[in-house]
Amino acid sequence: MEDKRLKIVIGAYGSGKSEVSVNLALSLKRENPSAKVLMADLDIVNPFYRSADAAKLLEENDIRLISPMYANSNIDAPVLSGEVNVIFDDESYSGVYDIGGEDMGATILGSMRTKLELIDADLLMAVNVRRPFTSTVDEIIIMASELQAAAKMKITGFINNSNLLGETTLEDLKKGEEILKEVSSRTGIPVVLTTVMDGVLTEEELMQLDASEVMIMDKTIKYAY
Secondary structure: OOOOEEEEEEEEHHHHHHHHHHHHHHHHHHHHOOEEEEEEEEOOOOOOOOOOHHHHHHHHHHHEOOOOOOOOOOOOOOOOOOOHHHHHHHEEEEEEEEOOOOHHHHHHHHOOHHHHHHOEEEEEEEOOOOOOOOOOHHHHHHHHHHHHHOOOOOOOEEEEOOOOOOOOOOHHHHHHHHHHHHHHHHHOEEEEEEEEEEEOOHHEEEEEEEOOOEEEEEEOOOOOO
């Protein structure tokens, strides 16, 4: 995966994009402990599954968290802080934006279009082929098209996040790779990363993945029902 200063993660509901986003931010910090890294939780649509849940972990790793006002409360108000502009104003920062709410949430990016055109950024779509609406090649292509239209940006890479937490199998991830390989062939968008939760696959199984890059993820997000 290219080393862009800003990685923006989008995806369908249930894609696991928030978990991916937090782990990408942690990975940036591990690669360069002295770097200034921020994590922006811009999921103002879905209050049930937010990267702000990982606030303590991010703070412990010296990662600046920017989240909507009232995140982790009973109030679901779509209010974004002006801090989201930090990465545009301070070139010493690198970071990750977690964009939620499918196409509705992606419109946030459309409102930032002018600034985003001036920064080195990737728009990454997290895909879980074990979830509804992204289980087939055609469904993923339709979803990607809708997200790109709302964001007014082109997706630069797919992330195979075909995980079922601790129930994930090698077959799940290889199925994701197979489907996304066809999506990539038809769209021209590369598959840049496969993710897997820590401890669910053996070293031998990890070696069987076709991905050019694999990210081992820690579970950082809590669920609310």
